[in-house]
Amino acid sequence: MLLNILHTVLHVTVALTLPPLLLGVIGKVKALFAGRVGPRLLQPYYDLFKLARKGSVISQTTTWVFHLGPVMGLVTPLLALLFVPLVDSHAPVSFNGDLILMVYLLGLGRFCTASAALDTGSSFEGMGAARELTFACLAEPALFLGLLVLVKLTGSMELATMLGSSLAGHWPTAGASLVLVLLSWFIVLLLENSRIPFDDPNTHLELTMIHEVMVLDHSGPAFGMILYGASIKLFLFAALLVRLVMPVSTGSLALDWAVLVGGVLIVAVAIGVVESTVARLRMTHVPLLIVAACLLSGFGLVLLLR
Amino acid sequence: MHALLDALVIAILALNLYALGVSRIRAVINAVALQGVLLGGLLFLVHATLDVRGALLVIATLVIKGVVIPAFLVHAMREAEIQHEVTPFVSFMSSMLLGAVGTGLAVGFAHTLPLAEPHTNALLVPASFATVWTGFLLLITRKKAIMQVLGYLLLENGIFLFGLLLLEAMPFMVEIGVLLDLFTGVFVMGIIIHHISREFSSISTENLAELKE
Amino acid sequence: MSTRIILVGLLLSAISGLPGLFMSRHSHLGPRVAACLGGVGCLLGLAGLAHFWFMGPTAPVSVTWSLPGDGLSAGIDGLSAIFLAPVLFLSLLAHVYGLGYWPPSDHPATGVKLRVFLGLLTCGMALLVLARDAILFIFGWEIMALAAFFLVTTEDHKAEAREAGWVYFVATHTSTLILFGMFALLHRVSGSYALAPLAPGALPPGAALAIFVTALGAFGLKAGLMPLHVWLPGAHAAAPSHVSALMSGVLIKMGIYGLVRITSLLPDPPLAWGGATLLLGVVSAVLGVAFAIGQHDLKRLLAYHSIENIGIIVMGLGLALMGRSLGRADLVMLGMAGCLLHVWNHALFKGLLFLSAGAVVHATGTREMDRLGALARRMPHTALAFLVGAIAICGLPPLNGFVSELCIYIGLLRTLSGVGTLAVVGAVFAAPALALVGALAAACFAKAYGTVFLGQARSPIAQVAHEAPWTMTAPMAVLGASCVLIGLVPLLVAPALEAGVVAWAPALMQSAPPLRTWVPLPALSVVGLALLALLGAGSLVLRSRQRQTGVAAGAVWGCGYVAPSASMQYTSASFAQMLVAMFAWALRPRRHGAVAPVLFPARVPVRGHVPEVVLDLFILPPVRLVARVFTALRVLQQGQVNAYLLYVFLALVVLLMWR
Structure with a gap:
C-alpha cells in the first residue's frame, strides 16, 4: 500500500518535471551535430517560466474554443501518462482496456488543438490542422497494431501488464515482432511529436509546417501550456519505447527509475541524431512512411498469429 | 541462432517494402544490394558446417549480389544518364500496400504447403514467396528498364531464399551456375538499357511499344 | 400491462396530426395540439417502457382475425425495449423541436402534412419493434x-x-x-x-x-x-x-x-x-x-x-x-x-x-x-x-x-x-x-x-x-x-x-x-x-495567469500578410483534400475547371465534389438501360380505342389457340 503511494507520487512527479528536459537534450544533440554549443539543457524550463509570465495577444475572431486547445493539449497527455507503467508493472491508474483510452485521450487532445487552430480563421492554421488530423488517421492504426502485438503476447489489456516486467520473457521467443513494433512506434513518435523527417519544429516557413503552424496564434501562458503538453506527449511516447525495449524489473526502486530516466534520455538522443542526419520528407511522401509503420507492426502481428 | 535467422528474414521483408515504396532508383539499388548481403548472411547461418564449398558460395553470393551487380547497375545508370526518379504505373502507396497484402497472403499460403517438419514454422518459405511477389510487382508496375532489372534481381533473391531449404540436396555447380546466369543477364540488360536510351533518349519501356510495327 | 400502455401511447401519437387537418394552415393551435398529443403519446410509451424495465415482462397482447396468419401479437422483451426507447425519446424531442423549426408562419403549406406523418412514423416504428409475428x-x-x-x-x-x-x-x-x-x-x-x-x-x-x-x-x-x-x-x-x-x-x-x-x-x-x-x-x-x-x-x-x-x-x-x-x-x-x-x-x-x-x-x-x-x-x-x-x-x-x-x-x-x-x-x-x-x-x-x-x-x-x-x-x-x-x-x-x-x-x-x-x-x-476536473483546473489556471499577465486583442497572424480576408480561410474542401486524395480509389472525386498553366492566370472558378459513387456508377446506368427498353414498349400504348380493341381481339385469338 505504502509502496503503491510512493510509486504513484514518483510517477506523477517524474511525469510533471522530466518532460521538458527531453526537448533540451534533443536541442543539445542537434547543436553538437551542427558544431555549435547550443542552448543550455534546462533552456525549455526557462522558456516555460518566461512564457507563464508573458502577456497574451488573442485574435478578435476567436471564441472560447480557442482556449480549449491549449488546456486539452496539456491535460490529455498528462492523463494518458497515468496509464503507462514507468517502472516495474505499476501504473497509477490501470484497468482492462486502458490502452484504448490512452489512444483516444490523445485523439481528444488532437481534436481540440485542431479546433482551436480553426477558430482563428487563418488559412495557415487551417492547413496545419488538416495535415495533423490527416496524418493522425494513419498513425493511430500503427500505434494500435503495435498494442495488439503486446496484447497477443501478454494476454492482457492493461498497459501496466502489457508493458510490465512480464514482457521481458517474450523477447527471446517473439523478438522479431517486438523489433518491428519498436521500429513502427519510433516512426509514430517522430510523427506524433512533429519531428524530422515529418515536420521541422524549427522551420521558419509556415507553409511547410504541420503541428507548429496550428499554434501560431497562441501566446503567453497558453503557448507555454502547449509546449509543456507537447513535451509530456513526447515523454509518453518515449516511455512506451523504453518499456517496450527494457521491460525489466531489477528489484531496486532506484535502479528501476534510473533505467527509465536513462532510457528516455537515450530516446531523446536518438531523436536528436535522426533530426540531425535525416532530411525532411516531401509532404506527399509523408503518408508513405506512416503506412510503412502500419505495415511493420501489422507484420509483427501476422508473425504472431500465423 | 533461430532468432538471428528470423531477424535477417524480417529485414529482407522490410527491404522488399522499402524497394516498393521508395522513389529514387539509387535507393532501390541499395535495397537490392543490401538484400544480397543479407542473403549471404542467411546462407552462412543456414549452413550447419562451414566447408570449402559453403564458404565459396557465401563469398560468391556476397560479392556478386551485394557488390558487383549493384555497382554495375549504378554504372549503367550513370552511363545511360538515367534520371533518378522511379516512374511507376501504380502509385508508391498502392504498390507498397499490394506488397504487404502479398506478404500476408504468402504467410497464409506457406501454412498450407506440405513442407518438411523443420521448415513448417520457418519464415523462409513465406519470405521467399513474398520476395518473388515483390519482384513481380516491380517488373509489372515500373516504367524504366532499369527497374525491370531490379525486379528480376528481387525475383531471383526470392528463388534463392527457397533454394536455401534445399541446400543439402542442390549440387554446388547449379548454384554457382545460377549466380553466373544472373550476372550475365544483368550484363545483357545493362547493354540493352544503354541501347534503348541511345535510341529513344529515355529508358521508359513504353517506347518499346513503338517497335511492334 | 406495459405493452398496453405503450399501445395507447402509440394510438395517441398516430392521431396527433389529425386535428390539424381541421384547422387553418396558419393557426398556431394545430402544431401545438399535435405536439401535445404526440408528446403525451411518447411519454406514455416511455412510462410503459419504464414499467417493463422495473416490473419485468408481461404477456403479449394478441388479436385474432380472419385473414391469413394466426392473428396479430404485440409484446415487449429486452431487445424490443432497447430499440423502442430511442424511437419514443427522439420522437418526443422531435415534436417539441418541430414547434420552433417548422412554424406555420414559415411553412403553411407543408406543416400539416409533416405533422400527420410524423406521428404515423413514430407509430409505425414502435409497432414493428413490438411485433411478435x-x-x-x-x-x-x-x-x-x-x-x-x-x-x-x-x-x-x-x-x-x-x-x-x-x-x-x-x-x-x-x-x-x-x-x-x-x-x-x-x-x-x-x-x-x-x-x-x-x-x-x-x-x-x-x-x-x-x-x-x-x-x-x-x-x-x-x-x-x-x-x-x-x-x-x-x-x-x-x-x-x-x-x-x-x-x-x-x-x-x-x-x-x-x-x-x-x-x-x-x-x-x-x-x-x-x-x-x-x-x-x-x-x-x-x-x-x-x-x-x-x-x-x-x-x-x-x-x-x-x-x-x-x-x-x-x-x-x-x-x-x-x-x-x-x-x-x-x-x-x-x-x-x-x-x-x-x-x-x-x-x-x-x-x-x-x-x-x-x-x-x-x-x-x-x-x-x-x-x-x-x-x-x-x-x-x-x-x-x-x-x-x-x-x-x-x-x-x-x-x-x-x-x-x-x-x-x-x-x-x-x-x-x-x-x-x-x-x-x-x-x-x-x-x-x-x-x-x-x-x-x-x-x-x-x-x-x-x-x-x-x-x-x-x-x-x-x-x-x-x-x-x-x-x-x-x-x-x-x-x-x-x-x-x-x-x-x-x-x-x-x-x-x-x-x-x-x-x-x-x-x-x-x-x-x-x-x-x-x-x-x-x-x-x-x-x-x-x-473534466483537470480540464476545469487547467482552464482556471490559464484564465488566472492571463488575467495577471494581461491580454491584448489583436488580428490573426497572417504570416506577414496585412490584409487577410474571410475568403482566404481554409475551406471544407481544402481541409479534406489530402484525405479525399487518399481515398480517391473509392470516392472518385470530380473536379470542374482548372487553373491555366500561365504565370498570371485570369480568374478561374474551380469546384470539386464527391458524387454518390454506387448510385451514379452502378445503379443508374442499368436503370437507364431498362428504362430505355421499356420506353420502346410504349409504342403499344396508342391511346386509341380501336387499337385497344385490336389487342383484346388478338388476346382472344391467342387464348383460343391455346391448347
Missing part, C-alpha cells in the same frame, strides 16, 4: 416506410426533395419485397408467422443461409449498409432536420433491429456469418466516413456518418454472432452490448447533430458549409451542442460514443486469444480499422465544426444568423445531457443492455456474468470525471 412486423414496416416517404418529400415543390423521395421509395420497397421473401421462407420452415426462436437442427443449412442472406439484404437496405446505402444521403439531406434526426437516429436502426431479431431466431449460426457481417461492418464504417469527408453539404455529411455508425453497430453484431458460433459468452456480451449501446448512442448524438444542423439551416437558410463560418459567436448554444455531438460521434472520451466503441474494441481484442481460423484472425484486424474510422471521423468533424462554427463568416448570411428559439435548443440540451450522462455513468445503462443481450441469445447468456466483468464501466466514470 411477421404480419404485424410488415404492417409496422410499411407504415414506417410510407410515412417516411411523405416526410422526405415534405417540400415536394423542390426537385431535390422529389428525387430523394423517389430513390428512397424504390429502395424501401425493394427492401419490403425481399422481406416478404424472407418471411415466406421462415413460414415454410417453421410453419407459423410467429417471431419465435427455431429449434436447433430444425432448419436445413440451405434455408438458414437463405434466410440470413435475405435478411442481410432487406434490413441492410433499410439500415444503409455500405453498398446498399444509396437512398440514405439524399433522403437525410432533403428531409426537414427533425425528420432527418428521426430517420438517422431511429428509422435506419429498424434495419438493425430486424437483423438482430432474425439472427436471434436462427439457431447455431456458422462462424462465416459472423465473419461476413463483421467485414460488411468494417467496409461500411471506413467507406462511410471516407465519403463523409468529401461532402460540402452539412446534412449530407451527417448522413454519411450514419452509414459509418451503422457499420460500427454491424461490427458489434458480427462479433456477437462469432461469439455465438464459438460458444463464447464474453464475445457475445461485448459485441451485442456494444451494438445495442451504439444504437442508443447514435440515436442521441446523431439526433443532436441533426437538430443542431437544423438550427443552422433555420438561421441561415443554407446547408453549404463553405458559405457559413463564425456561427459560434452568433449561436453559442447551438455551437456548444454541435461540439458535444461531434466529440461523442468521434468516439472520444468522456462522452457516450467512447463507451460503446470500447465494448466492441475489447471484444475484438479478446478474439486474439481464440483459435486461429481465418474469421477469427480477420476479427483482430477490425480493431485497427476501427481506430482508423475514429481518427477519420475526428478529422471530418473538426472540418465540419471548424468550417461552420469557427473562423470568420464566409458570406453575409452567416453574419446575420440568430440563435434558435428555446423549443429548438431545449431538445438539443436534453440530447447533449444524455450523451454526457451515458459517457460519465455508463453503469446506468448496463442493466438494460444486459437484458437485451440475454433476449438475443438466451441459452448462452442466461447465466453469463454482467457487462462490467469485461468492460471497466466504473473506471470510465472515474477517468471521465478526472478529465
